[in-house]
Amino acid sequence: xxxxxxxxxxxxxxxxxxxxxxxxxxxxxxxxxxxxxxxxxxxxxxxxxxxxxxxxxxxxxxxxxxxxxxxxxxxxxxxxxxxxxxxxx
Amino acid sequence: xxxxxxxxxxxxxxxxxxxxxxxxxxxxxxxxxxxxxxxxxxxxxxxxxxxxxxxxxxxxxxxxxxxxxxxxxxxxxxxxxxxxxxxxxxxxxxxxxxxxxxxxxxxxxxxxxxxxxxxxxxxxxxxxxxxxxxxxxxxxxxxxxxxxxxxxxxxxxxxxxxxxxxxxxxxxxxxxxxxxxxxxxxxxxxxxxxxxxxxxxxxxxxxxxxxxxxxxxxxxxxxxxxxxxxxxxxxxxxxxxxxxxxxxxxxxxxxxxxxxxxxxxxxxxxxxxxxxxxxxxxxxxxxxxxxxxxxxxxxxxxxxxxxxxxxxxxxxxxxxxxxxxxxxxxxxxxxxxxxxxxxxxxxxxxxxxxxxxxxxxxxxxxxxxxxxxxxxxxxxxxxx
Amino acid sequence: xxxxxxxxxxxxxxxxxxxxxxxxxxxxxxxxxxxxxxxxxxxxxxxxxxxxxxxxxxxxxxxxxxxxxxxxxxxxxxxxxxxxxxxxxxxxxxxxxxxxxxxxxxxxxxxxxxxxxxxxxxxxxxxxxxxxxxxxxxxxxxxxxxxxxxxxxxxxxxxxxxxxxxxxxxxxxxxxxxxxxxxxxxxxxxxxxxxxxxxxxxxxxxxxxxxxxxxxxxxxxxxxxxxxxxxxxxxxxxxxxxxxxxxxxxxxxxxxxxxxxxxxxxxxxxxxx
Numbered sequence: 001x002x003x004x005x006x007x008x009x010x011x012x013x014x015x016x017x018x019x020x021x022x023x024x025x026x027x028x029x030x031x032x033x034x035x036x037x038x039x040x041x042x043x044x045x046x047x048x049x050x051x052x053x054x055x056x057x058x059x060x061x062x063x064x065x066x067x068x069x070x071x072x073x074x075x076x077x078x079x080x081x082x083x084x085x086x087x088x089x
Numbered sequence: 090x091x092x093x094x095x096x097x098x099x100x101x102x103x104x105x106x107x108x109x110x111x112x113x114x115x116x117x118x119x120x121x122x123x124x125x126x127x128x129x130x131x132x133x134x135x136x137x138x139x140x141x142x143x144x145x146x147x148x149x150x151x152x153x154x155x156x157x158x159x160x161x162x163x164x165x166x167x168x169x170x171x172x173x174x175x176x177x178x179x180x181x182x183x184x185x186x187x188x189x190x191x192x193x194x195x196x197x198x199x200x201x202x203x204x205x206x207x208x209x210x211x212x213x214x215x216x217x218x219x220x221x222x223x224x225x226x227x228x229x230x231x232x233x234x235x236x237x238x239x240x241x242x243x244x245x246x247x248x249x250x251x252x253x254x255x256x257x258x259x260x261x262x263x264x265x266x267x268x269x270x271x272x273x274x275x276x277x278x279x280x281x282x283x284x285x286x287x288x289x290x291x292x293x294x295x296x297x298x299x300x301x302x303x304x305x306x307x308x309x310x311x312x313x314x315x316x317x318x319x320x321x322x323x324x325x326x327x328x329x330x331x332x333x334x335x336x337x338x339x340x341x342x343x344x345x346x347x348x349x350x351x352x353x354x355x356x357x358x359x360x361x362x363x364x365x366x367x368x369x370x371x372x373x374x375x376x377x378x379x380x381x382x383x384x385x386x387x388x389x390x391x392x393x394x395x396x397x398x399x400x401x402x403x404x405x406x407x408x409x410x411x412x413x414x415x416x417x418x419x420x421x422x423x424x425x426x427x428x429x430x431x432x433x434x435x436x437x438x439x440x441x442x443x444x445x446x447x448x449x450x451x452x453x454x455x456x457x458x459x460x461x462x463x464x465x466x467x468x469x470x471x472x473x
Numbered sequence: 474x475x476x477x478x479x480x481x482x483x484x485x486x487x488x489x490x491x492x493x494x495x496x497x498x499x500x501x502x503x504x505x506x507x508x509x510x511x512x513x514x515x516x517x518x519x520x521x522x523x524x525x526x527x528x529x530x531x532x533x534x535x536x537x538x539x540x541x542x543x544x545x546x547x548x549x550x551x552x553x554x555x556x557x558x559x560x561x562x563x564x565x566x567x568x569x570x571x572x573x574x575x576x577x578x579x580x581x582x583x584x585x586x587x588x589x590x591x592x593x594x595x596x597x598x599x600x601x602x603x604x605x606x607x608x609x610x611x612x613x614x615x616x617x618x619x620x621x622x623x624x625x626x627x628x629x630x631x632x633x634x635x636x637x638x639x640x641x642x643x644x645x646x647x648x649x650x651x652x653x654x655x656x657x658x659x660x661x662x663x664x665x666x667x668x669x670x671x672x673x674x675x676x677x678x679x680x681x682x683x684x685x686x687x688x689x690x691x692x693x694x695x696x697x698x699x700x701x702x703x704x705x706x707x708x709x710x711x712x713x714x715x716x717x718x719x720x721x722x723x724x725x726x727x728x729x730x731x732x733x734x735x736x737x738x739x740x741x742x743x744x745x746x
Contacts, residue, residue, distance in 0.1 A: 023482060025494075026494055029499055030499045030501075030694075031693065032500075032694070032697070035694055035697075036654070069656070071482075072505070072508060072512070072656035072657070072660070075501055075502060075503065075653075076493075076494060076497075077484055077508065080483055117562075118561065120554075120558060139740075139744035139745055144562070146736075146740075148557075148587070149554075149583050149587040150583065152551065153553075153554030153584050154554075156547065156548065156555045156557075156558065156584075157554045157555065157557050157558030158558055159555060160527070160545070160547075160558030160562070161561060161562035162558075163555075163558075163559060164558070164560075164563040164566065165563065168558065185548075312543075313545075313563065313566055314522060314523050314525065314563055316522040317543070318541050318542055318544075320489070320538060320545075321544070322537070322546035323547065324546065
């Protein structure tokens with residue numbers, strides 16, 4: 001992560017990291033998780049799921065901070081994130 | 090806590106007797122809306138329910154009153170509403186919901202003359218077909234018809250018992266005359282009143298299917314808040330309560346909700362046979378009209394005419410077999426009712442042409458007199 | 474990491490997973506509002522066994538069918554009176570009404586205003602998608618003036634209700650409005666509403682791309698962009714001053730929370746004390 005000024009307590013702060021899980025067959029391809037991910041983690045995939053929709057795919061896994069927004073905004077209970085082992089900045 | 094069963098001798102009008110019957114039956118929730126001539130039931134319930142640990146609420150209309158009693162019943166409380174014609178029309182929507190959700194509840198209709206606002210203060214029996222078919226779709230319903238304050242007391246208890254046993258809304262089809270007529274009403278000891286309650290689930294909660302029928306065709310009922318996580322819907326549903334939009338599911342559900350009534354007709358239907366054994370002329374009547382009919386039968390017998398009365402305590406389901414049997418052995422059937430021919434049509438249908446089926450009825454607003462009935466009996470007896 | 478997961482969704486325990494996927498269209502916001510409601514209910518700290526969900530008819534009305542709680546899918550407009558009976562019959566229950574704008578404010582409008590007047594202890598979550606979605610996008614009591622629907626093809630000659638103001642005028646004691654995008658605020662408000670004693674009302678704006686969106690030339694995420702860009706968050710705002718205007722702005726927030734005796738409190742004090 002880049003800072004214009006490194007916080008004085010940066011060595012004490014840990015940023016949570018997340019791992020995104022996608023239940024592809026529940027996805028209806030609305031794209032809200034992709035549009036509204038604050039860290040731009042996701043992208044549309046070219047794959048089809050069993051219903052013929054394009055589920056999202058994880059484009060930049062390292063950027064996920066486990067904010068759960070994709071999980072909250074998904075109308076189809078098709079995506080969620082779980083905490084990954086934390087690492088210092 | 091006040092006593093729910095006011096054992097003793099009283100002078101009540103039919104509406105009050107009905108309310109007392111409900112309390113004696115264990116009704117502890119009433120939702121209603123004022124309407125002549127049923128208002129006294131709501132008034133009496135509002136006075137009595139808080140004292141017996143129950144709840145009365147005056148809703149914003151009859152639609153919500155009917156919805157509220159189904160909601161209360163789904164939470165496990167015996168519930169009732171009471172209304173008359175215009176309100177009965179509004180309740181049709183949620184009668185269907187009660188049937189689809191197989192939710193016990195009792196609806197009293199103190200009938201007045203219609204259509205529309207009609208004669209609010211005068212009696213009629215014009216809602217009998219609406220009672221049978223008023224909500225959309227095909228279904229079976231139970232409807233009782235009381236003829237006196239004493240009888241409405243007992244029939245209201247019976248209505249709760251049938252409703253609980255078969256998980257179906259039960260209608261008490263009274264009329265303005267019975268509702269506003271004050272007579273002696275004897276309320277027995279609480280111990281003498283037999284009460285039924287809905288079948289309840291046993292066994293594992295996670296495997297429970299809320300619409301899986303028990304031995305008599307009726308599914309045990311789990312209430313909100315008991316941990317069964319049930320789903321109830323007015324949509325066509327399977328035994329789990331889940332909506333299924335297919336003809337097969339529709340057929341299966343209809344078989345369940347109609348079958349539990351059709352297969353138990355002998356336990357549900359109650360009639361009173363009065364001087365019918367050797368009768369040539371059989372009167373078929375119910376409610377207030379059956380009182381005039383009984384007087385006419387007695388007078389006809391005095392005059393040597395073999396008349397008898399089949400008094401329908403249960404109007405729906407209709408006692409088809411009894412009418413068939415009667416039609417085979419009497420010279421004529423006369424239906425007496427305060428409308429222009431509703432139950433008459435059923436009598437006609439079930440008589441299957443074996444005996445002529447006649448009607449004594451008028452559009453409502455006054456009772457049919459014994460004299461009118463006697464005159465017709467005499468006319469039939471003389472063959473003119 | 475990209476692969477389809479075998480893990481369970483955190484809300485699966487709250488869902489009737491055997492009924493998922495639900496019937497809501499791609500891009501429909503009801504699922505998101507439903508999800509926020511489930512998070513709020515599951516984090517409430519009370520026994521989920523004592524929570525019942527009641528819905529009316531319509532797309533949002535299908536909510537009751539997907540929640541793994543005691544759930545009742547009633548008739549059109551009648552969720553509130555059904556819930557009223559249920560709550561009075563068993564006051565231990567937390568009764569949540571989850572339904573749509575057409576159900577709660579057109580056919581069910583009378584029941585809403587009276588339940589609010591009584592301060593009936595219910596939590597009413599209204600998904601407002603500005604039209605009747607289930608029947609194919611007809612005008613509702615919430616459709617903006619001049620908006621196109623299948624029954625207002627040249628534009629809606631009527632104007633919509635201001636739902637928070639309506640609720641306030643009728644006596645609701647907890648009132649909030651969010652959009653489905655404001656999931657955290659929404660979840661927070663639902664949680665507070667669930668613990669609030671009295672009539673709680675939460676309006677949630679959610680897009681209906683199939684019904685409303687298509688006819689008003691709004692793509693899947695266009696309405697969401699409006700909701701994002703035009704949002705004016707004003708907690709405590711006077712409900713009379715809240716606006717819902719796609720150009721001027723959409724006032725969001727928790728507007729009202731105050732205490733007054735509920736219907737049941739008053740019933741008890743009048744009849745039983």
